[in-house]
Amino acid sequence: MMKILKRKNKAAVLVVTMIILGLILISALSMSLVSLRERRASIGDAKSQLAFQNAQTGVEMVMYAIINGRAPVDTQVGSISGFSCTTNSGATNAILTKSGDTTFSVELMKYGYDSSNSSTYTDCGYYASKIVSIKSIGVGAGQQRAIEAAVPTAP
Secondary structure (H helix, E strand, O other): OHHHHHHHHHHHHHHHHHHHHHHHHHHHHHHHHHHHHHHHHHHHHHHHHHHHHHHHHHHHHHHHHHHHHOOOOOOEHHHOOOEEEEEOOOOOOEEEEEOOOOOEEEEEEOOOOOHHHOOEOOOOOOEHHHOOEEEEEEEEOOEEEEEEEEOOOOO
8 A cells, every 4th residue: 555655646746847847948938939039129129220320420421521512612412522423213313322332322402301391402413502401321231221411501
């Protein structure tokens, strides 16, 4: 009789141990899944931040070139030093890109930097002093981010 009780106790201990191990395994898998999702979100955020920083660089470089190009002689958009100006296939806007750099492109706006109230230049012959806002599109690791900024008026 004593041997039967010992066997039943061993079986019960084994069942309880298996249940506890199963719960620990489920908890570990859940934590791993949450960690993996957080890592993926973090990588996506880093790519988006890279694209944003590239767009910001585009704004700063073109803004600097436009402001410096205004004095003492007005400069045409296509003649801004260090940049190439192209029009897209539909000729709806002039796009500035830094020579040899594909991390950003900049559209030059005629009116306001509010997208509903602005239009873009259609060719590269306009004067830089006439630009009132710019839109920079940054590219980084497969992501794109855009920034619009007003160009300060010349003194």
